[in-house]
Amino acid sequence: MKALACLNHKTLRGKAMRIMWWHKESKLRKSGIGNVFVKNLPASIDSAQLESMFNKYGKIVSCKVVEEENGKSKCFGFVQFETHNSAISAITSLHGAVFQGKKLYVSIFKKKEERVMDAFKEQKFTNLYVKNFGCNMTENLLREKFSKYGKVNNAVIMRDEEGNSRGFGFVRFDSDEDARKAVEALNGQLIGSKKMFVGRALKKAEREILLRMENTPEEMSC
Structure with a gap:
């Protein structure tokens, strides 16, 4: 002492x-x-x-x-x-x-990655990433489901070479406010037996940061 x-x-x-x-x-x-x-x-x-x-x-x-x-x-x-x-x-x-x-x-x-992600969260967004829906989901049904929360500019489902749904897609709203309302209302909603995921579509740099945060041990500043 x-x-x-x-x-x-x-x-x-x-x-x-x-x-x-x-x-x-x-x-x-x-x-x-x-x-x-x-x-x-x-x-x-x-x-x-x-x-x-x-x-x-x-x-x-x-x-x-x-x-x-x-x-x-x-x-x-x-x-x-x-x-x-x-x-x-x-x-x-x-x-x-x-x-x-x-x-x-x-x-x-806060670690640098956390500060960067906080900044990302504060940014406005209109493009949503949607996954965990069945093969019966179509672009029209996807657009209809999301249009309840605002004007949808585009809805697309990603497909394989044979045209089959890969179980995820993107929905683009006209405004940030409507996109946020859709995330709050639809994320976690049951579609059949699956829980649908709805969140902001991340850019490549943001996805890389999330991966680093998951795979890198915590570092203390002191």
Whole structure:
């Protein structure tokens, strides 16, 4: 405890040490619970000062200001609290606060892929991906089903070389609002014995991000 209190963030061979309690197979750090992202920090703030700013809100597991190779601050960092409640308390108190002339941005940390997907979700869309319907579904029936929620510009079912339905297709609405209403109403609806899936048609880059998120182990910022 004395070493942690006295040596954490002290310089050793030109670099600031980071000292924390070691936990075998730590579920806390792997889960990301209590992990806070802080940006727009004054360039003069180092990891020790960042910890001093946040330690009043709860027990800190790890804390760092991200630096360039030359040791210059990138003006953002991460603080991981022991509990989610401590993180929320810090965010509530410090987000938007002005410190040394800088307005702080403080939020729950999200991986890059999650931030990108959040941005995708906020985008407007009119093209829907539909799957899990039977071979009896036709373009006309698909258009009729979706037209209850707004003007449909196009409805297509993907088919094999012999013209048989491959069980999925696309529906394009005239407006984003109507497309969202159709997703809310029809996603998960039973068509015979199958639950139909209805969602925004993803672009190639979005599908690749989802695949990476599924196949890449979680990385903790701290």
